[in-house]
Amino acid sequence: MARGSKTFSFKTLIGTQRRRLVLEAPILAADDAGGAATNFVPVATLWASLRWLDGTERRSADRPEQAARQEIVIRWRAGVTAGMRFTGGGRIHDIVSAGDPVGDRVRLICLCEEISP
Numbered sequence: 001m002a003r004g005s006k007t008f009s010f011k012t013l014i015g016t017q018r019r020r021l022v023l024e025a026p027i028l029a030a031d032d033a034g035g036a037a038t039n040f041v042p043v044a045t046l047w048a049s050l051r052w053l054d055g056t057e058r059r060s061a062d063r064p065e066q067a068a069r070q071e072i073v074i075r076w077r078a079g080v081t082a083g084m085r086f087t088g089g090g091r092i093h094d095i096v097s098a099g100d101p102v103g104d105r106v107r108l109i110c111l112c113e114e115i116s117p
Helices: 010-016
Strands: 019-030 036-060 063-075 085-088 091-099 107-116
Touching (some): 063 091, 085 107
Antiparallel strands (some): 036 063, 063 107
């Protein structure tokens, strides 16, 4: 729905966003061995809705881990890209892709992955 549409309401969008998440961006920092380590810095604290899509179990470094894919929806904002992440409630949601499929700059849909041992 376009912003000028009579049926559109920000209350509808906001009312479904009940989770408080922190959007974080990666930065590279030099480590003591002369390499670089990826750290994350907070960008913004946002209201979001989270919908579980599917989950799988896989092996990484000979250990089983669970990967859950989720759709996280926030109000539209520029600059959100793959490689960033959401954190909240002790959980980390890595952003795999982010986009505005309708193109109306009202909401941003982020496909995320959460890995747990």
